[in-house]
Amino acid sequence: MTGPGSPAPRQFAFTTRAHVAVDDATGESIGLDEVDIRVGWLLDLIVAAGTELVSRLWQPVTFDVLAAGLDGQDRRLPAQGHVAAARLGWHPHYPDGIYVPSRVSRVVTAQVMATLRTLAYRDTAITALFERFDPATGRIAPPTAAADRVPLGFARGVRRQLIAHARREGAAPSTRLRITDVQEPPQTSAMARLSAADRQLAQITATDRELVLTVKLPTCPAPAGRAQWRSVRVTAAIPGHLHGRAITDWHLPTLVLDRKGLLWQCAATELVPAGDLGSATVAVGVDWSPSTLGAAAITTENPDGLSSDYRGVTYDDRGLGTKLTRLQTEGQMLHRKAARLTRLAATAPPEVRAQLEEKIAVLDGHRTAVGVKRGKINRELAFHFGRQVTDYAEAAGATVIAVEDLTTLETRGHGRVNNNRAAQSARRKAVTSLAHTAAGIGVTVVTVPARGSSAQCPGCDEPLARPGGYHTAWCPDCRVGGNRDHIAGVNLAKRALLGRGKATRRRGQLPAIRVAEHAPVRKSRDKTSPTPPRPRHRRVRRSQPTTTPRSGVTPNRHVPAPEASVWDTVQPTPPHDDAGSRDTRTSPTNATPVARSMRYT
Numbered sequence: 105m106t107g108p109g110s111p112a113p114r115q116f117a118f119t120t121r122a123h124v125a126v127d128d129a130t131g132e133s134i135g136l137d138e139v140d141i142r143v144g145w146l147l148d149l150i151v152a153a154g155t156e157l158v159s160r161l162w163q164p165v166t167f168d169v170l171a172a173g174l175d176g177q178d179r180r181l182p183a184q185g186h187v188a189a190a191r192l193g194w195h196p197h198y199p200d201g202i203y204v205p206s207r208v209s210r211v212v213t214a215q216v217m218a219t220l221r222t223l224a225y226r227d228t229a230i231t232a233l234f235e236r237f238d239p240a241t242g243r244i245a246p247p248t249a250a251a252d253r254v255p256l257g258f259a260r261g262v263r264r265q266l267i268a269h270a271r272r273e274g275a276a277p278s279t280r281l282r283i284t285d286v287q288e289p290p291q292t293s294a295m296a297r298l299s300a301a302d303r304q305l306a307q308i309t310a311t312d313r314e315l316v317l318t319v320k321l322p323t324c325p326a327p328a329g330r331a332q333w334r335s336v337r338v339t340a341a342i343p344g345h346l347h348g349r350a351i352t353d354w355h356l357p358t359l360v361l362d363r364k365g366l367l368w369q370c371a372a373t374e375l376v377p378a379g380d381l382g383s384a385t386v387a388v389g390v391d392w393s394p395s396t397l398g399a400a401a402i403t404t405e406n407p408d409g410l411s412s413d414y415r416g417v418t419y420d421d422r423g424l425g426t427k428l429t430r431l432q433t434e435g436q437m438l439h440r441k442a443a444r445l446t447r448l449a450a451t452a453p454p455e456v457r458a459q460l461e462e463k464i465a466v467l468d469g470h471r472t473a474v475g476v477k478r479g480k481i482n483r484e485l486a487f488h489f490g491r492q493v494t495d496y497a498e499a500a501g502a503t504v505i506a507v508e509d510l511t512t513l514e515t516r517g518h519g520r521v522n523n524n525r526a527a528q529s530a531r532r533k534a535v536t537s538l539a540h541t542a543a544g545i546g547v548t549v550v551t552v553p554a555r556g557s558s559a560q561c562p563g564c565d566e567p568l569a570r571p572g573g574y575h576t577a578w579c580p581d582c583r584v585g586g587n588r589d590h591i592a593g594v595n596l597a598k599r600a601l602l603g604r605g606k607a608t609r610r611r612g613q614l615p616a617i618r619v620a621e622h623a624p625v626r627k628s629r630d631k632t633s634p635t636p637p638r639p640r641h642r643r644v645r646r647s648q649p650t651t652t653p654r655s656g657v658t659p660n661r662h663v664p665a666p667e668a669s670v671w672d673t674v675q676p677t678p679p680h681d682d683a684g685s686r687d688t689r690t691s692p693t694n695a696t697p698v699a700r701s702m703r704y705t
């Protein structure tokens with residue numbers, strides 16, 4: 105069954121941790137610390153083999169083969185990384201005397217192939233950008249064809265690599281420049297992607313509340329035979345937010361070790377309502393704001409055309425943005441201080457260098473802790489933002505949410521500090537969280553062009569005036585205006601409705617609308633956007649203890665406050681053995697004469 109509203113499968117990720125581990129053969133309990141040690145030995149083998157394989161394949165011919173996508177017999181390379189590596193004859197090597205199962209080698213080759221395939225795109229881009237690079241000026245000429253265009257942030261990174269290479273080499277090379285000429289082989293991540301293996305290495309089963317993973321782990325750092333690989337059955341709890349969801353399949357996790365021990369990075373497949381982008385008539389536009397994470401507005405398509413009430417809603421980050429700014433400033437300060445001590449340690453005497461290196465290690469530890477805090481806050485901020493925007497779209501009856509294309513969005517013109525702060529905001533994480541949350545109710549998230557969304561009028565497509573400064577916008581011809589972020593949300597929603605039939609879909613990415621079309625959006629007198637709920641806080645005085653009134657006595661609920669003067673700055677001295685509690689009544693001495701004597705003396 106297919107169509108709007110019908111169930112459609114989608115994959116999502118989550119994390120969990122084990123709480124019980126037993127030996128699969130004997131059933132004896134194993135400590136979690138022992139499991140962490142054995143998983144660490146497995147990751148050491150994977151990292152060593154992956155590093156050796158990447159170093160051996162770090163040649164231009166490797167990227168030529170990956171760019172062509174064909175093996176030695178001109179057959180198309182399969183999507184599975186370990187199968188493609190087997191066809192090409194790329195196998196990892198291990199030290200003599202160490203036995204590693206073939207399924208672990210599958211994990212190694214799958215992770216290496218994923219890295220090399222990603223870098224194959226960078227190799228092609230480096231070659232294309234080098235042809236337009238001028239070593240004398242350090243600039244890259246604009247592209248002449250649409251196929252040569254790359255994201256601006258990506259082009260800046262390649263430009264820095266080309267400038268550094270030109271400084272090292274001096275003269276411009278006459279041959280084709282490749283990625284192997286401008287950077288070293290990448291590091292292999294310490295993780296075990298078990299999804300590349302089969303049941304001989306790992307298998308997973310699920311109950312109502314728990315996941316049971318059976319995986320083979322080494323019993324020593326250098327296993328010499330099959331007997332030194334034993335299966336361990338590890339049990340982890342299913343997170344509470346997944347209980348009761350229509351999950352059809354649980355996939356093998358990726359094992360990593362962090363500061364708390366073994367972490368499962370899991371994936372699952374569930375059924376969600378299928379979205380219908382082609383028949384959308386109400387759209388929500390989300391504009392990324394420099395002052396807060398984002399703002400949303402609604403555009404509706406009627407038989408008379410597009411309309412909007414131009415009343416949006418701005419996301420309230422509950423003070424998390426201020427905390428992120430403080431942590432970012434602190435992290436940058438720690439980075440600058442560590443960089444300065446590193447420069448001093450390079451020319452310092454040995455005894456002073458040792459002291460400086462100890463300080464640098466402490467600063468690096470603090471900087472890592474700050475990064476962990478920022479990551480947690482960004483995750484909380486992203487999912488809270490996704491939940492609020494999804495509820496806003498559901499209340500308005502929208503079936504599509506339009507967000508700005510982050511590949512074409514560049515923060516500039518607000519100063520170095522503000523540009524850096526906006527560039528490090530959790531926008532991409534917020535988009536992922538929004539797409540995940542919206543898909544649960546059948547709402548589709550699409551990306552639309554960002555250029556001119558907050559600078560052009562949704563009605564006449566002319567530049568907007570700024571009568572009240574940066575955060576306001578006004579069109580004197582259409583007589584519409586308001587918050588610039590809400591105006592941008594109307595423009596983004598309009599682009600989603602006009603280009604819904606021309607959206608392009610690529611695997612692993614959101615549906616994208618590449619061209620921004622224009623149609624006038626008239627101002628509707630009717631209220632079309634929902635009013636967001638506002639929390640009402642009840643003021644409670646917690647300083648007074650709660651007492652039970654005596655029966656038959658009417659309590660005095662309203663006690664008038666004593667009269668106070670603006671000069672009442674002298675507090676009466678409490679009597680002896682009194683700490684100034686509320687139960688002790690002080691003398692009703694008026695402080696006005698005392699204040700007057702202080703004033704006129």
